[in-house]
Amino acid sequence: GAGVSQTPSNKVTEKGKYVELRCDPISGHTALYWYRQSLGQGPEFLIYFQGTGAADDSGLPNDRFFAVRPEGSVSTLKIQRTERGDSAVYLCASSPARDSLGDTQYFGPGTRLTVL
């Protein structure tokens, strides 16, 4: 079956602009995660959804970042007033976990965001 997909694969924008990054999880997976990865580092947790609700958004760096998952499937990460420091690869993962115990996470290919 299809894995996690993310669009666009690359996004170049100018400082101050608004961007949306999309994630399509594996069908039936209830948990969805967003991470950000900078060069030479491990992925950094941003937010985790269980169904439609954000179970933990403590990793979002500031109020310019927001994510939604209105129907419990596709999720959109939204970044307002982008800054050069937002440049990174944004990764999405999903898992079949239906409780708080955690489960295997399956990652998408990522969206490389470049803010000029």
Added chain:
Amino acid sequence: GIQVEQSPPDLILQEGANSTLRCNFSDSVNNLQWFHQNPWGQLINLFYIPSGTKQNGRLSATTVATERYSLLYISSSQTTDSGVYFCAVDPNTNAGKSTFGDGTTLTVKP
């Protein structure tokens, strides 16, 4: 928050050699995963192993939760094993909030 340390940071092997990668973590966890990030950036899940031992082909992993470490073993390494290996943990107090280590960069030479 929980701290995750991986060692060694870099490892260069000749094809056919064996290796052990280590992941230490600072608190009790209910989820531990090992991932391989290939040269194109794709993260592939290798093991979900909060405790015990698992094997999958040439790879195996052991997590000793009470001593807060996990080991990933690669035997008879191949050039396609090259990439970055990450350990990621969810603390008991915050399941779902995965913290990744900085990874071990493995280069396997032919």
